[in-house]
Amino acid sequence: MSSSKVLRSKSVVRESYHHGDLQAALLEAAVNLVRANGPDHLSLRAVAEQVGVSPSAVYHYFPDKDSLISELGDQLFIQMAVMQREALGNIPGNSARAARLRYRELGRTYFRWANSEPNLFRLMFGGFCKIEKGGTHESEEAFLMLSKCLDELLSTGVITPTMRRYGELISWSAVQGASTLIIEGILPEAAFEELLDGLELAMRGGAK
Amino acid sequence: MSSSKVLRSKSVVRESYHHGDLQAALLEAAVNLVRANGPDHLSLRAVAEQVGVSPSAVYHYFPDKDSLISELGDQLFIQMAVMQREALGNIPGNSARAARLRYRELGRTYFRWANSEPNLFRLMFGGFCKIEKGGTHESEEAFLMLSKCLDELLSTGVITPTMRRYGELISWSAVQGASTLIIEGILPEAAFEELLDGLELAMRGGAK
DNA sequence: CGGGTATCTGAATAGTGTTCAGATTATGGG
DNA sequence: CCCATAATCTGAACACTATTCAGATACCCG
Numbered sequence: 064m065s066s067s068k069v070l071r072s073k074s075v076v077r078e079s080y081h082h083g084d085l086q087a088a089l090l091e092a093a094v095n096l097v098r099a100n101g102p103d104h105l106s107l108r109a110v111a112e113q114v115g116v117s118p119s120a121v122y123h124y125f126p127d128k129d130s131l132i133s134e135l136g137d138q139l140f141i142q143m144a145v146m147q148r149e150a151l152g153n154i155p156g157n158s159a160r161a162a163r164l165r166y167r168e169l170g171r172t173y174f175r176w177a178n179s180e181p182n183l184f185r186l187m188f189g190g191f192c193k194i195e196k197g198g199t200h201e202s203e204e205a206f207l208m209l210s211k212c213l214d215e216l217l218s219t220g221v222i223t224p225t226m227r228r229y230g231e232l233i234s235w236s237a238v239q240g241a242s243t244l245i246i247e248g249i250l251p252e253a254a255f256e257e258l259l260d261g262l263e264l265a266m267r268g269g270a271k
Numbered sequence: 272m273s274s275s276k277v278l279r280s281k282s283v284v285r286e287s288y289h290h291g292d293l294q295a296a297l298l299e300a301a302v303n304l305v306r307a308n309g310p311d312h313l314s315l316r317a318v319a320e321q322v323g324v325s326p327s328a329v330y331h332y333f334p335d336k337d338s339l340i341s342e343l344g345d346q347l348f349i350q351m352a353v354m355q356r357e358a359l360g361n362i363p364g365n366s367a368r369a370a371r372l373r374y375r376e377l378g379r380t381y382f383r384w385a386n387s388e389p390n391l392f393r394l395m396f397g398g399f400c401k402i403e404k405g406g407t408h409e410s411e412e413a414f415l416m417l418s419k420c421l422d423e424l425l426s427t428g429v430i431t432p433t434m435r436r437y438g439e440l441i442s443w444s445a446v447q448g449a450s451t452l453i454i455e456g457i458l459p460e461a462a463f464e465e466l467l468d469g470l471e472l473a474m475r476g477g478a479k
Numbered sequence: 480c481g482g483g484t485a486t487c488t489g490a491a492t493a494g495t496g497t498t499c500a501g502a503t504t505a506t507g508g509g
Numbered sequence: 510c511c512c513a514t515a516a517t518c519t520g521a522a523c524a525c526t527a528t529t530c531a532g533a534t535a536c537c538c539g
Contacts, residue, residue, distance in 0.1 A: 082487080101398060103311040107527060117488050119529080128527065181398065189397035190309060190389065194456040202457055229469025232458075233445055236466055240448025241440070248402040249410055250440075258444055261437025265473035290518080315496060325519050327498080336496065481539095488533070495526060502519070509512090 086124045088114045093135050094183070102132060102186040129191075136192025139183055140201035147172050147205050151212075159219035165212050167259050170238045173205075174255050177242035184246060188239070209234060216266070223268040230266065237262055294332045296322045301343050302391070310340065310394040337399075344400025347391055348409035355380050355413050359420075367427035373420050375467050378446045381413075382463050385450035392454060396447070417442060424474070431476040438474065445470055 082088065092113040097105055107128045111118045125131040150172040154165050177184040186192070194200055213230035216222045222230065241258045244250040290296065300321040305313055315336045319326045333339040358380040362373050385392040394400070402408055421438035424430045430438065449466045452458040 085486085103399070106525085108525080118527080119489085120487050122528075123486065185398045188451050188455055190393045190455060191311070196456040200457060225472060226469070229465070229472065232449070232462060232466050233469050233473060236448035236452060237441055237445040238448065239452055240444035240446065240450075242448075243396050243451060244444060244447055247396055247398060248404040249408060254440060257437070258440050261434070261441050264433060264437065265441060265476070268473070268476060293517090314494085316494080326496080327520085328518050330497075331517065482537105483539100484535105484537085486533105486535075488531105490530095490532105492529080493527090496524090498523080499521095500519105501521105502517105504515105504517070506515080507513095509510100 082114070082116060082120075085114070085116065085120070089116075089121060089124060089131065090135055090138060093131060094139075097132075097135070097186055098180060098182050101182045102189060102191050105132065107131070129193075132186065133192040136187050137201050139187050140205075143173075143176055143187075144201070144204040144208070146176060147208050151208060157215075157219075159216075159221050162212065162215040162219050163221055163263065166216060166234075166263070169209060169212055170234065170259055170262070171255075173238050174242045174245070177246055178252070178255075181246040184242065188243070206231060206235070222266045226266050226268050233265070234262060290322070290324060290328075293322070293324065293328065297324075297329060297332060297339065298343055298346060301339060302347075305340075305343070305394055306388060306390050309390045310397060310399050313340065315339070337401075340394065341400040344395050345409050347395050348413075351381075351384055351395075352409070352412040352416075354384060355416050359416060365423075365427075367424075367429050370420065370423040370427050371429055371471065374424060374442075374471070377417060377420055378442065378467055378470070379463075381446050382450045382453070385454055386460070386463075389454040392450065396451070414439065414443070430474045434474050434476045441473070442470060 089110055092110045093105065096109055096113070105128070107121055108118045110131070111121055121131065125134065147169060150168045151165055154161055154168055209231055213222070213227060213234070216230075217224065217227045226233075237258060241250065241255055245252055245255060297318055300318045301313065304317055304321070313336070315329055316326045318339075319329055329339065333342065355377060358376045359373055362369055362376055417439055421430070421435060421442070424438075425432065425435045434441075445466060449458065449463055453460055453463060
């Protein structure tokens with residue numbers, strides 16, 4: 064559908080065009096408004112106005128408002144994967160200790176994202192972006208990073224082979240769920256580090 | 272604030288009143304519309320119309336649309352706790368086996384609710400109902416049922432004392448997260464039973 | 480340079496949340 | 510029993526929303 068999908072900081076290409084790269088500009092305006100007002104309460108007209116364009120111009124790039132939001136969600140998944148990759152890059156080494164640090168940091172990055180931008184997190188997981196059930200999703204990359212991290216935990220003897228089987232499922236679900244429960248105010252913020260402790264113990268499979 | 276908070280099937284009291292118990296009627300109409308169209312896309316006017324009342328009548332019971340949605344969310348949490356209690360009632364006994372069945376059924380009921388009514392689930396956990404962070408929440412009752420179930424698992428020797436400490440946090444987070452990831456189409460539906468398997472293994476703390 | 484086309488605008492339609500003055504109805508006190 | 514009072518609901522209005530479409534605009538290529 065669209066050629067350039069990654070959010071750019073400003074509109075760079077073709078300064079004196081009709082508007083420049085409008086698709087990106089619209090998405091950037093939209094992400095700011097969602098960040099401030101929540102995924103519901105997003106107004107197409109406000110998006111258009113902030114870009115300095117007529118409301119109807121939006122319909123040249125998105126069939127309707129929901130599609131804009133959905134596309135925005137896809138970009139947020141990509142952005143999240145980038146953050147995960149950066150977080151992993153800060154923790155080098157092949158030791159068991161390094162693998163454990165990476166595991167925790169993956170979860171922490173996930174939660175930090177949710178907690179610092181709850182409205183964007185809600186956009187991603189609140190049914191706003193329609194995800195086709197068969198195809199491959201943008202979240203695939205984050206999933207693969209987690210898988211690799213779990214492989215390291217297994218090969219360094221931190222986790223048991225049995226628990227390795229359930230590693231992605233339990234880790235991702237728990238981190239996702241805790242993030243939701245915390246940003247919605249049901250669990251306190253301190254619960255997340257506690258969850259990571261428990262999760263590590265559980266995955267090690269030796270807690271008496 | 273409101274005296275009668277529980278959803279009743281139809282308007283029962285005072286048939287020939289102004290309208291009968293309108294607050295309840297509005298909430299019931301709203302829950303049906305949210306179920307069908309999602310928490311975003313809920314129209315106040317549609318709610319009023321389905322009840323057969325003027326749009327402005329709503330403002331005698333709720334200060335604005337968001338408050339109606341928030342109140343609806345509270346009721347859904349209560350309704351969910353009722354389902355959990357019913358599920359537990361179907362599994363009597365003090366054996367370790369019974370406790371394990373109850374544990375699984377608590378999770379299953381949670382997920383079944385999410386999966387059968389994704390839009391209501393999104394309403395509950397999508398930032399629509401404002402939850403005051405200090406006070407006690409409607410989810411407290413479900414939390415206590417889980418705690419009691421974990422106590423039973425501990426006393427019957429199914430789980431370790433160490434993992435008991437993290438029981439509520441890990442279980443609730445994992446079930447919540449898996450429910451979200453599945454209904455949003457990121458994980459397949461079959462993943463939930465697998466999660467329960469892994470969760471039980473992890474909580475037992477003996478998986479090599 | 481001029482025709483064609485992608486891009487954007489203006490106006491219009493139908494629907495939204497919200498407010499408020501007033502009409503309607505039930506209820507409690509004489 | 511009836512009337513004043515208060516609770517309840519309506520109608521119309523306002524500002525705002527998504528969406529459509531005929532037309533104006535500005536770019537690009539031959």
